[in-house]
Amino acid sequence: MSEPILEVRNLTVHFYTYAGIVKAIEDVSFDVYKGETFALVGETGCGKSVTSRALTQLIESPGRIVRGSVIYHSDKGSVDLLKLNEEEIREIRGSEIAYIFQDPHSSLDPLYTVGYQIAEGMEVHGRVKSIKEGIQKAVDILRSVLIPDPESRVKNYPHELSGGMKQRVVIGTGIANSPKILIADEPTTALDVTVQAQILELIDDLRKKYNATVILITHNLGVVAETADRVAVMYAGKIAEIGSVEQIFKNPLHPYTKGLLKAVPNPMTKVERLDAIPGTVPNLITPPGGCRFHPRCPFAMEICKKKVPELKEIEDGHFVACHLY
Amino acid sequence: MEPVIQVKHLKKYFPIKGLFFTKGHVKAVDDISFEIYKGETFGLVGESGCGKTTTGRTILRLIEPTAGEIIFEGKNVMKFSKEEMKEFRRKAQIMFQDPYSSLNPRQTVFDIIMEPVKFHGIEVDDPEEFVVKLLESVGLNEMHLYRYPHEFSGGQRQRIALARLMALKPQFIVLDEPTSALDVSVQANILNTLKDLQSEYGFTYLFISHDLGVVKYMSHRIGVMYLGKLVEIGPSDRIFENPLHPYTQMLLSAIPVPDPELAQELKAKRKMVKGEPPSPINPPTGCRFHPRCPFAKEICKKEEPPLVKVEENHYVACWLYAKS
């Protein structure tokens, strides 16, 4: 469990837009351990999606990875993913590191059958010799993502499937090459709760079955509490806190994490009044100096305005970037 | 307690147009009845496509119902004269989900709030002072008076929308997923504001949402919808402590809870969650939930279950509780 598969250090991505440089993420560092489910959680625009995409250089213009390293420890040895060229990273992306995106409706090409789309991904990475062979394999894959009657479903076009079924197919394309790391970017946000529960369970089952590592990107704290082993909380392009699920939910240290947990209405307990975090998320073109949370922080001190807090280990495996500690 | 709004056998079918003829109907809302009492929040919860949004709009006659009655303060809304309708438009308001398109981008905040006031002929001594007071009551201030919507964040826009409908001193407000486009930290702010305003002015809310946590936080009573039908109505606490309908039970066990220990407990119960809501074009016969229901019996496939009372104020439409 304690063997890292990904070591991310000082990852920084800027977007050069018409309005100025958007500092989407700055100096993001974390480790992901083999076989775990690692959650990146935060609100809109906190940089969680950008982080997940930057891992395999999936940043398109006007964005650019400014600095940082992503060390990937595979069976074949260790490599910095950000130093690979276009050809080499494509080898890894899709076969060793696969993505599942938020919207199942637009992640599938409406012009091809689902079987073809799964087969195509396998053929590109040389797992099968022909599309025909791939489509036969696709039946097994559809079965493994619990799609009923996979023999006939493989010939279906995306519009013939429901939202939940489509997301299962997307997951199928993701696991087709039995990847080591599965990056799921808000995989259930577009789905209803009853479907969400089934998809999350499926991802977890597949992780165990294939002995894969899952990086889950979500804004939903409930989903995190349920599926993740370890959590990184992001705010305004920075990591605020990293820890195990128990540490984050039972003993949150960063004032932002605390605020966030109190702001979510828990359906299972009686809440008289939610504690809201005052203010709004800052824009990332001119983020606040020092700790980016200080304008909204109830415990802000003089130093918070000036100095950027470093991630410090407070207890075993529990890091926080806050001047209070 | 007197009901502010009574909905009786409300139906809304949307025709599906073929090349020449109507091919069929989407039964978005199919024969639902409920009432909302003065000063309470009635939560309407369900998954996408269950008809909760259509219900909210049909009650305000923003969409004309196919059949059924809507009684507002003892009078039938469907039979309102032009003057009564104008009065109804003042007393019953709606707040929308998407704060980015619900404000006219070409109007200043002042105009956005004053337009309905002028239209309804509400006498205001000093319009500026009036608008500033409203803005302050929703947590904005006079600095924002002559700005345009694009200068505000999503949460602030929802506050402007709130100030606009408060200007008319309404009695009844439909809140159609007012926070689902917002981040959690902002959501908590808006929800608290809505609660404060209710206790101050005695508003009656119809709160529509797919988020059970939010619905529980806001509502006194809750109605659960599935495929155009109300399957369960009851007091908020009872729905969560003692869900009767198998769909409600499934829904509750499916919500991810922001508490790792509780989550592991719930996971065990989750075995019953299966399937997806079918299309409302050709809904299943009998009880619409029967194909997904672990307790489905023969009768469930044939006959629609009636809404029966199980405990005080707690009704359910399920053959497990009704006698055929």
Next chain:
Amino acid sequence: MQEEYKKGILDRLADKFVYALGSFISLFKKGWKEKNKSKMEEWRLMLYALNRSPPALIGLVLVIGFIFLGIFGPHLAPWKYNYFPSLENWTVQYPAPPGTSVYLPYSHKTITYPLGSDNYGRDLLSMLLHGARTSFVISIIVIFLGVPLGIILGLIAGYHGGKIDELIMRITDMFLAFPALILAIALSAVLPQRLQMFVQSHVVLEKLTLLLFALDRREVGNLGNLLSVIFAMIIVWWPAYARITRGSTLTEKEKLYIEAARAIGLSSRTIMFKHILPNIIGPILVYITLDFGGVILMEAGLSFLGLGATPPIADWGRIVYDGIQYFPRAWWLIFYPGLLVMLVALGWNLLGDGFRDILDPKTRRSIEFKVKKSEEAESNV
């Protein structure tokens, strides 16, 4: 990457202009300037965007020049458009080339032709100046009657939908199915007599038309032709606007603020004109600007085919038409009016393209950001 925004003279002028305009409106509406800060800021940014686009500025200069000529042209003309020197001195070979001077024995004057003369010895410069008014007035009338007609019909069709939509749009389709030029030719061939009778039986209308085109009383008999072209072009012009407006209305009416307006109880008319129209007018304005050039081109084209303004009324297209038989000897009769038509059409088109950029919020936001940054830097010094 982030260059500083340097304000030029034009930008400072724009600052002053917007400020002056705000103060001016505040004279009539108290406190307007304070309440409309955001609006004035937006105007300022629009002007900044204009200043950054040289083609649009060239277009603006050309268009302002044309409008100036359109208003004051007839008053600037050294000679009247219907003064025929050939009646006094027939010893000269007309059309006379540029620079020729001719002595007129009866009126004891010498006429010099800076741009040459036509076959009756009329001064081409004066005719072009008068012709500017003709084009200007025609384009204004066509746009100001045709476009609103199209917009209103498009709004009604798009907002109400259903049978009303079908009816209006099928009529629009009928008009669009005809090639515009053919329809205009047919109409301007059929209409003149009727319009002539109509104008002459309404004294006010007759006087107004003469005044607008700066014509002599003598030209009363020619008004029918002029008006028939205008009428024909209005008929040709509205359908395109009905279609554009309907399309934008259909997308705009789905937005929630329209539903919010309905929830308040506002009437359809208020919703259409106060809520939908201001939000779709941007692209339509671009079209209108481009179409000013289009109307002028088409009008010149119709006159060139011998329809519309009849001699001696000065009209650019007509001058070319009449001059063709003397080509290539009298090249100036083709060259100068042709050049003017081209410049004016070019001017409107450049301006229209410029508007497209100016009305794009993205352009404005990018300028806003840079301006704010440089203004902050200035105030810090």
